[in-house]
Amino acid sequence: MDRETAVFTPLGDVRELEPSKRTSRGTDGGDESYRAILGARAWNRLKPDVRRRFSAKPGRGESIRYAGTMQTVELSAMGWLFAQTCRLIGTPLAPYRGKDIPVSIELIRDDRLHGVAWSRSYAFPNRRLFTVWSTKSRGEENEFIEHIGRGFMMRLKLSEKNGGLMFTSVAYEIAIADKKFRIPSLLTPGITTVTHEQLTGNRFRFTLSVDHPLLGRTIYQDGEFYSVVNER
Numbered sequence: 584m585d586r587e588t589a590v591f592t593p594l595g596d597v598r599e600l601e602p603s604k605r606t607s608r609g610t611d612g613g614d615e616s617y618r619a620i621l622g623a624r625a626w627n628r629l630k631p632d633v634r635r636r637f638s639a640k641p642g643r644g645e646s647i648r649y650a651g652t653m654q655t656v657e658l659s660a661m662g663w664l665f666a667q668t669c670r671l672i673g674t675p676l677a678p679y680r681g682k683d684i685p686v687s688i689e690l691i692r693d694d695r696l697h698g699v700a701w702s703r704s705y706a707f708p709n710r711r712l713f714t715v716w717s718t719k720s721r722g723e724e725n726e727f728i729e730h731i732g733r734g735f736m737m738r739l740k741l742s743e744k745n746g747g748l749m750f751t752s753v754a755y756e757i758a759i760a761d762k763k764f765r766i767p768s769l770l771t772p773g774i775t776t777v778t779h780e781q782l783t784g785n786r787f788r789f790t791l792s793v794d795h796p797l798l799g800r801t802i803y804q805d806g807e808f809y810s811v812v813n814e815r
Contacts, residue, residue, distance in 0.1 A: 614640035614699070616721045617748070620741050630746040630781040636810075637748060637779075641692045641699065649688040651808030653705065653789075656681045662793065662801030665772040673732025674716050676772070676802065679707050686806060693718045696730050726753070734758040737775065747780040772801050785810040 617637040618626045626634065641647050658666060658680050666676040685706040693700040698720025705713045719739075722728040727739040727750065738754045752775040755766040768774075773795035780788040786809045793802035 613638050616727075617741065620721065620725050620727065621743060621748075625743040628743050628746060629748060632781050632785065632787070633746065633748055633779060636787070641690050643692055643694075645691075647690040648811040649808045650811050651686060651688075651786075651789075651806055653684045653686045653804055653806035654682065655803060655805045656684055656705070657803040659798070659801045661795070661798050662772065665801060669731070669772075672735050674714060675731040675735075677703075677705050677713060677715055677804070679705075679710065679713070681705075681707050684806075686808070688808065693720075696720050698728075698730070736763075739775075744778065745780070747778055749779075750777040751775070768796055771795075773798070782807065 614637070618634075621629075629637075639647055656677055656679065658678075663678070663680075666678040669676050670678060687704045689702045689704075691700050691702075696718045698718045700716065700718040703715045705715070707713060717732075718730040719727050720730065722738060724738075727741060729737040729739055731737065734757050736756050736758065737752050738756065739750045740753050742749045742751065755768075755771045756763045757766060758764075773793045775791070775793050778788075778790045780790070782788055786807060789804070789806050789808055791802065791804040792800060795801050
């Protein structure tokens with residue numbers, strides 16, 4: 584799987600060094616999953632740009648891409664430990680702290696898991712580019728499943744908030760021999776909440792928070808992004 588290499592300049596400009604073979608134009612008929620799970624009334628309360636963004640679906644060999652700056656990447660001591668431990672099963676969490684971190688986001692089709700893979704590549708200072716990777720697919724109980732790696736997954740509830748989209752984890756599970764087992768909440772990083780808030784133009788705000796029932800907030804990220812529309 585090829586990855587984009589880019590030079591990040593101030594928000595609003597990305598200069599490509601190695602153009603991706605994929606484009607951000609293919610939607611392969613569109614994605615009705617978000618509308619179906621959210622319901623027509625809540626879906627129609629979303630701002631038009633949010634509906635457009637979450638109706639797009641990358642076709643085979645194509646991608647949808649965004650770029651921007653994660654203004655805050657915070658980890659508590661326990662959050663840092665969770666992030667490091669999770670590297671044993673994949674890369675679901677950024678393992679470093681930072682401010683104003685350039686980030687690129689790429690969505691590609693994942694036929695194996697019947698969903699869309701989301702990658703976020705963080706350009707932390709003086710470190711190699713670190714890519715967080717997971718796949719979202721539609722679950723059986725009107726929810727999304729976020730596949731983290733090695734059988735670990737997170738069940739997500741979808742809701743509308745002030746015209747934006749919110750994902751909230753309701754359970755962490757592991758699949759072993761075609762059976763799923765729920766992981767006790769105390770052994771997880773906490774309840775994960777991700778919000779997608781429309782700003783002006785093609786810009787949006789991404790916020791991720793993880794709150795443990797005993798340890799409080801373990802992880803927090805907040806940033807501003809925009810659609811990469813100048814693909815070849």
